[in-house]
Amino acid sequence: MDAKIKGWKIVKTTINGQEYIQSATLKEGPRSKTTAVFFRNKHKTTDDYIISLKISHNTKDSRGWIIEKPDKTITLSNEQIDNLIAYIQENYAPLSLGENSYISLSDDNLSMVLRQVTELGLSDEDMVDKLYESGVLTTNLSIAITAAERKTVIQEFERNIPLDNSESFWQDWFGQQKWILGSDYIKILTERTIDEHHIADYIMQSVDGFLDLVEIKKPDLRFWTEPDSHGNYRPSAGLVAAITQCLNYIYRVERKADSDDFRERVGGVRTVKPKCMLVYGRSNDWNDKQYEAFRILNAAYNQINIITYDQLLDRAKGLLGMNTVQTYTIQTFDDGDDIPF
Incomplete structure (x- = not known):
């Protein structure tokens, strides 16, 4: 096998040209474990990369770890991987926090939900209090909102400076x-x-x-x-x-x-x-x-x-971390030098 560095990960290649990265152990016990590994191939006609995720159940005997039969192995395609990631991102966090109900916001219904919230008729202060009490508005989220608002203000400021x-x-x-x-x-x-x-x-x-x-x-x-x-x-x-x-x-x-x-x-x-x-x-x-x-x-x-x-x-x-500090060369002045103004 040959290996090549890609970012901080090593993408390995089998003698048959199958690219993969080191497998990850999802769960391991004394006699069995579940592993996941990404494979990468190129489409024969388009040269597009095809990514597959293989999840296998392994058992252990005197010879070591053995991959189980195909009925205990699942391989996901690109589309299936994307859908699985979206599903996990949408649901894992609230479920792990013990929530019994939560709002899932997509691009399509986000504006509708926000409009319904504003139609409650609460003052800005009451709205913030309610969001904090419900746990929707966390400290980190509040900071992120303020930063986003201020970035918009900075962009407006920068646009207006050259104007008359x-x-x-x-x-x-x-x-x-x-x-x-x-x-x-x-x-x-x-x-x-x-x-x-x-x-x-x-x-x-x-x-x-x-x-x-x-x-x-x-x-x-x-x-x-x-x-x-x-x-x-x-x-x-x-x-x-x-x-x-x-x-x-x-x-x-x-x-x-x-x-x-x-x-x-x-x-x-x-x-x-x-x-x-x-x-x-x-x-x-x-x-x-x-x-x-x-x-x-x-x-x-x-x-x-x-x-x-x-x-x-x-x-x-x-x-807001939007630029780097610019430095300038500063000249020192002797007693006999002219001050530059």
């Missing part, structure tokens, strides 16, 4: 998908007004319980000026204006921190050294020098964190 959407579009969109902004925030407060002249895009409650701000600008805004004669990049005029706006909002919030009116409007969330996230522009075509300049730019502000739409997208994908 308004700033108000993005303000509304992030308001519905707060998680994209990161895990630093617990919730978006309903209040947006800092004072009579200044209205923030979002006033947030951070994970440590304090008040922070988020400012949303459009993704198509220019981030850098053209590099100077030394190849250094500087923030565009629009970005400088947005940073100045954030600094002004932080200043205004700090002035209001001790105001009873402001504390009441923000639901009692405390204000101590508020920070501001600024979502601005794109970074999908940046080079290493631009990433270096961005790193240094962010390091220059203690209370502002600038992030691009592409970085938000990459971070969200990373949370």
Whole structure:
């Protein structure tokens, strides 16, 4: 016999050209056992593979294991194997868990069943409670549903970034998908007004319980000026204006921190050294020098964190395992070097 490696399994070939893999013992006792083995042949005219599963009953005597007569051996064809697998997948798990009744959902009746469930008139919270109580909605399934929903959101986010959407579009969109902004925030407060002249895009409650701000600008805004004669990049005029706006909002919030009116409007969330996230522009075509300049730019502000739409997208994908981390070569600077902006 010759053998060849296929994946992690060894497909062996008999001297008659019959391909097979090592048999598996389904059950074994002191005097008998049941085994299963896959065989593979090629159709004589189409060259398609024909897979067969042979299940045999074996007995043991002084000579060793002996395959029983044909009436105690069964060989299944491709179609029979597929049907058997489908039958096991559909029924084995609920039966092994002791269920006396369960729903078998096919592609044809899945939408009908879901529609009937939604027609019960329960609130989303009550529906989830009922599904948990019945054991239909497990923790793992709930996590999988959330992940699937968020993947859909990420795809929508990625489609919208290149489009000419308004700033108000993005303000509304992030308001519905707060998680994209990161895990630093617990919730978006309903209040947006800092004072009579200044209205923030979002006033947030951070994970440590304090008040922070988020400012949303459009993704198509220019981030850098053209590099100077030394190849250094500087923030565009629009970005400088947005940073100045954030600094002004932080200043205004700090002035209001001790105001009873402001504390009441923000639901009692405390204000101590508020920070501001600024979502601005794109970074999908940046080079290493631009990433270096961005790193240094962010390091220059203690209370502002600038992030691009592409970085938000990459971070969200990373949370769901949808992409790999991209690395960049970062240049170090001596005391005499120019900072690249």
